[in-house]
Amino acid sequence: MSAITTIKTYTPKSFEFTPKKDEVLKASLFNYYDYPLNETIKSAFVDFCTVQKIILRETHYSDDLIVFRLEGVNSEEKYQNILNFPALQFIEPMPYLKIGIDSSAKETEVELKTPEPNIDYPIVGVLDSGIADIPFLSSWIIGHESAYPEDRLDKSHGTFVGGIITYGDELEKIEISGVKGCKLFDAAVLPDPNKESVAEDELIENIREIIRSNPNIKIWNLSLGYESLEVDDCKFSQFAMALDDIQKENDVIICKSAGNCGNFSSNKPVGRITVPSDSVLSLVIGSVSLDGSPSVFSRTGSGPAHINKPDIVSYGGNFIKSGKRFVKDGVKSFSVDNNIYDACGTSFSTPRISALLAGLSHEIEEEFDPLLLKALTIHSARYPEDVRLTQIDRVKLMGYGIPDNMSNILYNSDHEITLIQSDRLVKGKYMEILEFPYPESLIDDKGYFYGDITVTLVATPVLFSGNGVEYCQSDIDVKFGTFDEIEEKEVTKSHRNEYGPDSLANILLPDKYRSRSVNNSDHDNPFVRERTLLNYGKKYQPVKKWRVNLNELTPANKEKYLKSPKRWGLRLTGVYRDFAETRAGLERTSLYQDFCLMITIKDPNNHHMVYNEVSQLLENRNFIHSDIQLRETIQERIRV
Incomplete structure (x- = not known):
């Protein structure tokens, strides 16, 4: 924001009211994020409605929302009096739900099964x-x-x-x-x-x-x-x-x-x-x-x-x-x-x-x-x-497409591996892997890395109900790609690791790829059904997914970022809106986000034993890892 040009008195959101018998209204009050003040306002609203002979009941939507169910608002005067209550955020008719099913008989047989x-x-x-x-x-x-x-x-x-x-x-x-x-x-x-x-x-x-x-x-x-x-x-x-x-x-x-x-x-x-x-x-x-x-x-x-x-x-x-x-x-x-x-x-x-x-x-x-x-x-x-x-x-x-069936989700072929990281990212810290185990077998005859890569992040964001479109108050920035050398870094309050990559190139960004790949206009390309290449920018998204083929990088970027020798790295950084940071400071609480990150690396040619190679790299580089425990013995994905 560069400037504020106008400030206006807030007017509660309302509707064109016509008195109806037995109509139920829904009134929402502002949350001032001050417990004594909120309790005082709620008490005043109850007293106000009681004097107006309005039947009310506070309803629980979430801890951040102050919502009342109102009955007996049977005159224009009562309605206008509610609109004049100082802490009213909005009032509307209480929504009602119904469901139905439009079905017809179908000649199909299915065998009755019992557990x-x-x-x-x-x-x-x-x-x-x-x-x-x-x-x-x-x-x-x-x-x-x-x-x-x-x-x-x-x-x-x-x-x-x-x-x-x-x-x-x-x-x-x-x-x-x-x-x-x-x-x-x-x-x-x-x-x-x-x-x-x-x-x-x-x-x-x-x-x-x-x-x-x-x-x-x-x-x-x-x-x-x-x-x-x-x-x-x-x-x-x-x-x-x-x-x-x-x-x-x-x-x-x-x-x-x-x-x-x-x-x-x-x-x-x-x-x-x-x-x-x-x-x-x-x-x-x-x-x-x-x-x-x-x-x-x-x-x-x-x-x-x-x-x-x-x-x-x-x-x-x-x-x-x-x-x-x-x-x-x-x-x-x-x-x-x-x-x-x-x-x-x-x-x-x-x-x-x-x-x-x-x-x-x-x-x-x-x-x-x-x-x-x-x-x-x-x-x-x-x-x-x-x-x-x-x-x-x-x-x-x-959305992100049609999910696979259960057995395929839990199964890895020998030509791919899925790494899973479930953790908590606390504000002020970041997660960085400098020696990410990208398989060296996926280097072609000309010395370029190749492979199909799928990255999925699902996080639990910080949520504040009273912030309108900024309900999601946190985000996690994901960078995955290559760099040349690990170098010494100055230890600061925000960077406590004395070592880091010289420059981590994020191969998940759409601008690294040919325009036909970004626009999905190459319909004859067999990878088009797999590709998910989105620029999330500054959008606060609790679910993010990328699916890329390294061969689709532009020639210049391929030369710059995929020509071996290269190291592979991963960095996750938490981002928080000012409101969340201010509230955490006032309440002396720590901000954090739980997340699950999945990365699949696949040989698109099905030639190399990627599963075994990456498993060995994890051992060689001293990663603490274990297989996900399943009820039945199948080839599990690896959790790092």
């Missing part, structure tokens, strides 16, 4: 409308919990979602998740919309209480959201912040659908993702057809502050144009009467990813690590060969 008595299965919690105890699913349901009486539920949607989690691959007769069986916890958080409506604050409370009361369930499917309330460019939704708060509080992953849009039927562009798909910590999933092309109804990103959402996509069906009409090509699952139906939607691509994450978590015999699971899934994702989109459009529509 083997001596096998331990992964579990997914299904936050939905309830799951019916039909023969196909009853033996897979480990428990029910509902916020509503049985006669107030319509279990059609939840049953369809549960069927995909447990029978998804069998119903489509192709391997998508690769998970052979998944148990279900039925968490009914939505009533039948024809009998009862649910307000946003009630739904959040239902989700929070059910997740909190089932601490052993770590993967939760949430195929719910608003039909048309799109995310805002300038702020994150309070619903999304609430989901982030729930995930941090309970150490879980919520797999969230990106939302559906019907604009395709009137030849209009697809709309933006809907609230709360702007949740930073949720894994947000869009939809593709079986051939891998984006489904016409799958909503597009990005989210607020250009955050990349959806994260990934999976199979959720499609509508195919035939003449002047669209024909449904849906995914298959079960109805409440135990028959097989088909339907389309991101609601039904999301449970495939929930099953995949639950399967990965179950196979990895280590402490639950949400960052590792998200990183494994996103790291494996690819784009289909026939999808001809620019880099930006691909990410907006498909």
